[in-house]
Amino acid sequence: MVDPMGMLLTELRASSPLVALVSTRISADEDPTSDQGKTRVRAVDLGGPIGRVGDRRPGLQSLIYALRCYGPSKDAQGRPISTGPITARQIAGACVDALHQRGPRTDASGRFVIKSSVASIGGLLIDPDTREPYYTVSVEVVAAAQEAA
């Protein structure tokens, strides 16, 4: 099975409005500790493959990803700030603009995404450990399970 998450991360990193908000801090799941308190996007694979290699039908997979979009919780001097939720929502919106209703495309590695769309932006949450504000963007992706020639 080919995992298209890397391709989506590359597309997010190519989005200039998103990069303006989070710089290079777009990655899969776990946090480097140095990023805590800063704006960032963390992608989580929520699973859900429906096709497998070797199926009679074309090997397609339907996947759901969650993008946790964190706003800042501190300013440059380390003081708490209150505008974090607004920035987090802007980051979520930039993720939607980068991925919503995008049609077929391939990347240099042969990964083939047929469609990506955003199902929802959740409500504002505060991380229970770090108190950082974030929104969760749910992205549905239909992609080939094998590399395209």
Added chain:
Amino acid sequence: MAGARVVLRRGAQGELERAAGFGLLNYLHHLEGAAKDNAPVRGGRRSFAPDGPVGGTLLRSIHSVVYLDGRRLTGDAQDENKQALPDYVAGRGVAGFVGSNSQYGGFVHNGTVKMPARPFLTEALAETQGDAPGLFRDGMRAALRRRL
């Protein structure tokens, strides 16, 4: 010359929508069961604290409801923790919801800064979506049979 006469049976559309609601509920109960099978339980399966006392609050908070034209079709008003279910905004037509009304269900499902995701609901969706057409059909058929 043979002819056909079509008679509009008033109320039939309402009966069909109601039956569709029961069809959806039949599948959502199945999805709820699969989500509960996948849900982490403290001190039990998929536990973050395997040595802790056995919990299960998250598992018991998973529930399913179906709305028809903004009103709950049937079922309990509480989850298994005896907590009132939220009022979902359902709008017109048939709408169904499966989820947890624990305050931390979303954190467990999607992960946090310090906790990996345990996506019990989307895993259940992937496991059960092949059963959906059959369960939907059976639930709808049973509801229509009761009405005839």
